Amino acid sequence: MTSVPVRRKVKAVTFGAFLILGVGGGGNAQTPSVAPVPAVIVQKVGTAPASAPMQFNGQIEAIESVDIQARITGYLKRKAFDQGTDVKAGDLLFEIEPDAMLAAVASAQAQLARATANQNASRQSLARTRTLANRNTASQASLDDAQAAFDIATADVQSAEANLNTARLNLSYTDVRAPIDGTVGRSLFTEGNLVGPGGGTLARIVQLDPVRVVFSITDRALIGIRQQEANGQTVNPDRFKITLQLANGTPYQERGTIQFIDNEVNAQTGTVAVRALFANPHRVLVPGQALAVQIVDETVGDLPVVPMSAVLQDRQGKYVFVLGEGDKVSRRAIVTGDRIGNVWSVSDGLSAGEQIVTQGLQRISDQQVVAPQEASDDEEGAGQ
DSSP: OOOOOHHHHHHHHHHHHHHHHHHHHGGGOOOOOOOOOOEEEEEEOEEEESSOOEEEEEEEEESOEEEEOOSSOEEEEEEOSOTTOEEOTTOEEEEEOOHHHHHHHHHHHHHHHHHHHHHHHHHHHHHHHHHHHHTTSSOHHHHHHHHHHHHHHHHHHHHHHHHHHHHHHHHHTTEEEOSSSEEEOOOSSOTTOEEOTTSOOSEEEEOOSSEEEEEEEEHHHHHHHHHHHHTTOOOOGGGEEEEEEOTTSOBOSSOBEEEEEOSSOBTTTTEEEEEEEEOOTTOOOOTTOEEEEEEEETTSOEEEEEEGGGOEEETTEEEEEEEOGGGEEEEEEOEEEEEETTEEEEEESOOTTOEEEEEOGGGOOTTEEOEEEEOOHHHHHHHO
């Protein structure tokens, strides 16, 4: 038998020990860690009118306003209203001293009485002269003179009656009354001032409820309406929802109605003036105020809407991640319509009530399980 060299045995033992140690050491290796489930924010798909609201700049106008002026000359005796209060048509605002007007009425009455007495005397003289003329004891010239005297007396009576009516009318003007319902501003004259037709405005009354909002729409929008009318379709003004946004960014609660649309296009701006009426019970709207006007055609159907932040896009188009059973998200291609504020209307690919991922999109992929959390009211409002 041939013997094995000692050096070769040592190598074999060493290699075998290495294999044993290597296999044994594998039992202490760490198991790879499982990736955590990504947390995302989800939100239900809502609905809104399919067309984006049209927005225009508008201005508040008073439907009725009037400058109160004195119609006769005299001294202000009394101011009968509180500044900034509501008044009704016929309410007393100012009183002008009536003494001069009362004297004018008395003088006119005396003139009328004198003219009436003269008329009665002329009538009697005419009657006597006519009788004598019928008996051929008075000449025709005498009859003509008596007739002329009676006609003059009658004219004097009519003139005196007119003077009396004028005096009484001037007396009525000493009470300055409100011609319309509205809110009266500050008094520009105090008691004791001499006022008259050329003395300036005493006060101003403005109607504040309702008010009129004036704005302009593009002729393109008007053409669409006119074409519908030309095709025999009745365009109901109530189909348009008109709302206002105040200067501080808050919406006005009352809804407006179109009063009329102008019949001419402004050649410089390409727009048409529109006037809408708004109830103003709390006097929030003030004439001259500028604000934003929004118009939505409510005959257009509703479509699902999604926040713009939830919509992704690649070469294949726009898509969202929809939450399904088992908290698994799936990629869903969508077709968007109009942009409405911070949301997209969706014409195809989504239904109202489905849940989509709105935050955490960078951490997920198609068919991945996620840890969903409902969006808060503030987050949902920010997406609308």
